[in-house]
Amino acid sequence: MSFTYEFPRPSVTIDAVVFGVNQELELELLLIKRRDDPFKDCWALPGGFVNVADTVPQGESLEAAAYRELREETGIKVDYLEQLYTFGEPGRDPRGRIISVAYFALVRSKDHTAIGGDDAKEAAWMSFKALPKLAFDHHKIISMALERLRSKIRYQPIGLNLLPEKFTISQLRKLYEAILGYKINHGNFRRQILPKNRPNFIKPVRTLREKSNRTGPPAQIYFFDKLLYENAVAKGFDFKLNCRKISQ
Amino acid sequence: MSFTYEFPRPSVTIDAVVFGVNQELELELLLIKRRDDPFKDCWALPGGFVNVADTVPQGESLEAAAYRELREETGIKVDYLEQLYTFGEPGRDPRGRIISVAYFALVRSKDHTAIGGDDAKEAAWMSFKALPKLAFDHHKIISMALERLRSKIRYQPIGLNLLPEKFTISQLRKLYEAILGYKINHGNFRRQILPKNRPNFIKPVRTLREKSNRTGPPAQIYFFDKLLYENAVAKGFDFKLNCRKISQ
DNA sequence: ACAAAAGTGTTTAGTGTACACCCATGT
DNA sequence: ACATGGGTGTACACTAAACACTTTTGT
Numbered sequence: 241m242s243f244t245y246e247f248p249r250p251s252v253t254i255d256a257v258v259f260g261v262n263q264e265l266e267l268e269l270l271l272i273k274r275r276d277d278p279f280k281d282c283w284a285l286p287g288g289f290v291n292v293a294d295t296v297p298q299g300e301s302l303e304a305a306a307y308r309e310l311r312e313e314t315g316i317k318v319d320y321l322e323q324l325y326t327f328g329e330p331g332r333d334p335r336g337r338i339i340s341v342a343y344f345a346l347v348r349s350k351d352h353t354a355i356g357g358d359d360a361k362e363a364a365w366m367s368f369k370a371l372p373k374l375a376f377d378h379h380k381i382i383s384m385a386l387e388r389l390r391s392k393i394r395y396q397p398i399g400l401n402l403l404p405e406k407f408t409i410s411q412l413r414k415l416y417e418a419i420l421g422y423k424i425n426h427g428n429f430r431r432q433i434l435p436k437n438r439p440n441f442i443k444p445v446r447t448l449r450e451k452s453n454r455t456g457p458p459a460q461i462y463f464f465d466k467l468l469y470e471n472a473v474a475k476g477f478d479f480k481l482n483c484r485k486i487s488q
Numbered sequence: 489m490s491f492t493y494e495f496p497r498p499s500v501t502i503d504a505v506v507f508g509v510n511q512e513l514e515l516e517l518l519l520i521k522r523r524d525d526p527f528k529d530c531w532a533l534p535g536g537f538v539n540v541a542d543t544v545p546q547g548e549s550l551e552a553a554a555y556r557e558l559r560e561e562t563g564i565k566v567d568y569l570e571q572l573y574t575f576g577e578p579g580r581d582p583r584g585r586i587i588s589v590a591y592f593a594l595v596r597s598k599d600h601t602a603i604g605g606d607d608a609k610e611a612a613w614m615s616f617k618a619l620p621k622l623a624f625d626h627h628k629i630i631s632m633a634l635e636r637l638r639s640k641i642r643y644q645p646i647g648l649n650l651l652p653e654k655f656t657i658s659q660l661r662k663l664y665e666a667i668l669g670y671k672i673n674h675g676n677f678r679r680q681i682l683p684k685n686r687p688n689f690i691k692p693v694r695t696l697r698e699k700s701n702r703t704g705p706p707a708q709i710y711f712f713d714k715l716l717y718e719n720a721v722a723k724g725f726d727f728k729l730n731c732r733k734i735s736q
Numbered sequence: 737a738c739a740a741a742a743g744t745g746t747t748t749a750g751t752g753t754a755c756a757c758c759c760a761t762g763t
Numbered sequence: 764a765c766a767t768g769g770g771t772g773t774a775c776a777c778t779a780a781a782c783a784c785t786t787t788t789g790t
Contacts, residue, residue, distance in 0.1 A: 673780075673782090675781090676780060680779085685777080704787065705786060705787035730778085
């Protein structure tokens with residue numbers, strides 16, 4: 241079967257930049273190994289062609305395509321994908337004119353096992369600090385995604401989706417340090433994230449402290465009260481975290 | 489001539505959201521009246537199909553398409569277009585599956601005369617406060633652009649591109665009020681925009697004051713020292729303006 | 737005389753940063 | 764005994780918001 245149009249048309253694909261955090265609070269990235277040319281056997285972002293049609297219902301939405309490709313190529317289902325940017329430079333794909341809409345997501349990597357499928361020979365969580373060479377312009381896409389992630393954690397409590405349900409403040413801080421790429425003063429971070437005179441959504445689990453398999457006193461365990469947070473947001477509250485500056 | 493593909497492909501278009509500011513410091517939007525169906529004679533954002541090809545050089549970039557369509561349909565050349573978002577919901581265009589990449593820009597409207605051309609029967613600056621009904625999902629695109637504009641003026645001195653080269657602080661404040669949609673305390677705005685203990689790029693024109701055709705003392709005229717600003721940015725300075733809260 | 741707008745000052749509360757300290761724990 | 768890290772206190776500089784005041788103009 242073939243499809244004929246009066247004017248040339250591009251192909252449209254999606255790419256998914258899925259950040260994960262492992263149990264050591266390190267940043268990871270979900271990648272696949274390509275089964276086919278071009279860039280056969282090269283690591284790349286999961287992604288693929290958007291299903292479209294000119295007749296109603298005109299195929300799937302861009303977002304739906306992103307969820308589908310992610311599931312097909314890596315077996316992973318995420319709750320939320322956010323549109324990042326559209327990459328459409330001529331020459332970015334040797335097969336022809338391909339325009340790609342990039343999406344990004346954040347998950348706990350241990351909750352999402354990566355299983356290669358479909359066009360992906362393999363799928364895996366890779367340490368963000370040691371990424372392999374990637375296909376196409378995927379390095380560019382990833383660096384834009386990291387930039388977005390860094391600015392997002394300052395005004396949305398997305399970091400809290402990445403930790404286990406219960407966590408210590410140190411763990412949360414380590415996550416922020418992993419994303420931002422620098423050390424944060426622990427005392428000040430604490431006060432910022434547990435404000436006394438503003439709405440606070442990080443609540444201590446009264447009876448629980450960290451079972452201390454390390455030096456130092458056992459840390460208080462906290463949880464993120466999502467309901468409280470969402471109510472406050474509805475009332476006009478906006479989360480903000482200042483962790484701009486480094487301190488030794 | 490026709491083009492045949494193995495799989496169905498969408499059309500890709502661009503839409504340009506061009507904000508303007510008129511000499512009364514009011515916000516305007518550049519619109520065209522459509523010459524052809526669908527939505528013939530309806531007002532819409534300037535935009536159109538991206539020229540593509542599967543053989544090198546594979547056609548024009550998305551951004552280039554945006555500049556070209558803007559020039560063809562409205563006669564306007566802008567210095568800088570920023571990608572806003574990609575709209576690709578099935579059903580957004582009755583002609584078939586059309587994915588549109590939206591760009592946005594900011595200009596002084598008096599420097600850019602709108603002249604209808606090509607697919608545009610007319611092109612005109614319209615008051616942002618009284619927009620007509622628009623074609624397709626263009627209202628949605630515009631509201632997303634306004635949101636972006638509102639957040640951008642807080643951390644980039646883009647407002648200064650929209651005023652005449654020389655301006656008073658009151659004019660600048662009125663522009664901010666027009667974009668943000670609320671009144672700002674004049675004294676506090678002044679101090680924010682003319683900080684004493686931080687780099688300041690808004691310099692008084694020593695010899696000039698407003699020729700006062702209104703009540704009140706003649707205001708000092710300022711200009712934006714772009715060079716100084718860009719040097720400071722290169723050194724890590726980042727512009728920020730707090731005009732969040734209203735005050736009567 | 738009055739209203740309107742420019743420009744400036746002051747007060748207050750709050751914020752971010754640096755840094756120091758104590759304490760509980762494992763080794 | 765010591766290092767490590769949790770948790771807290773505090774001092775300092777700076778900021779934004781509110782609002783009051785003076786001055787200068789047009790009417």
